[in-house]
Amino acid sequence: MALFQYIVGRFVSYFVVLFIGLTITFFLPRLMPSDPIEQYIFELQSQAGQTMSPDEMANLRETLSQIYGLDGSLVSQYLGYLERVILHFDFGPSFASFPAPVIGFIVRALPWTLGLLVTTTLIAWTIGNLIGLRAGYHHNSRAATVMEVVGVALYPIPYYIVALVLIMVFGYLLSIFPLTTTIRPGPLTFAKMRVILYNSVLPALSIIVVGLGWNILSMKALSFAHKEEGYVTFARLKGTPSRTIMNSYVGRNSLLPQITGLTLSLGAIFSGALLIEILFSYPGMGLLMRTAASSGDYNMLYGTILVTIFAVATATLVLDLIYPVFDPRIRYR
Secondary structure, rough: HHHHHHHHHHHHHHHHHOOOOHHHHHHHHHHOOOOOOHHHHHHHHHOOOOOOOOHHHHHHHHHHHHHHHOOHHHHHHHHHHHEEEEEEEEEOOOOOOOOOOOHHHHHHHHHHHHHHHHHHHHHHHHHHHHHHHHHHHOOOOOOHHHHHHHHHOOOOOHHHHHHHHHHHHHHHHOOOOOOOOOOOOOOOOOOHHHHHHHHHHHHHHHHHHHHHHHHHHHHHHHHHHHHOHHHHHHHHOOOOOOOHHHHHHHHHHHHHHHHHHHOHHHHHHHHHHHHHHHOOOOOOOOHHHHHHHHHHHHHHHHHHHHHHHHHHHHHHHHHHHHHHHHHHHHOOO
16 A cells, blocks of 8 residues: 555646656746747748738747747637647647757757657666775775765766867867767768767766766765664674674665765756757757757757656656665555
């Protein structure tokens, strides 16, 4: 029963977060002072080099309002918005690339962000926890002190600072890696996979380096605390090997708060990854967001923001649902 209540509670929280994200994303663009329809008509006339008659402008304004879901009252716009997004996953056409649909751009950009984010997060979380476990269990050794110093040095550094340093050192001074991402379109071959990996090294390293700091420090503190627990002392008196105590007793119990910490930090990790994509011109959601914001493409902007909210909320839900696998107290409470 406790497990069922736990799962239901997580799903309720998940849908509440999505609903709040949908509502905020709907109202924010409408609170902005600029009118996307008027801006589009102005750009259209500038490109054509001629002005339209008042009747033509009125007809165009009415047509664009219908296409972009901006006609009618605010309530009808909101209900139509929820229907399009929830039932059809339709964000409408792009303002800057009319009439191309926004979802097409998102489908092409999302795999790049997920591939970069999932890989780097798992690497940083795994390596950081392994280093922190050994640093906390062997806290009196010189290596543990060095690991702690490394964690303290890396933890407060923002993503963009690490990215800029890597760009300056490995991209500009040493010229080992490219300053910006350059991946030509085409079929996925082994040659293209090598190009993708080559261009992804610095963006991935930026996320991994920052993620290591917190994981090392938190895991070190947890493992040091669990090392002094009674069940660890009892296992040691029974003659249990030290490696078994470290991995099976201290490590497994210290891992539970780390899973919770990973769940709570997914939003910050995702936002950091988006910023990294902008700095490296990586063809993911971050670059798509920047392009949409600079060109006033509101449909593209709220589409990318909604997909980001959905991705972070879904990842958090998945981690919450698998948490009882690691913590039996939830299953049998």
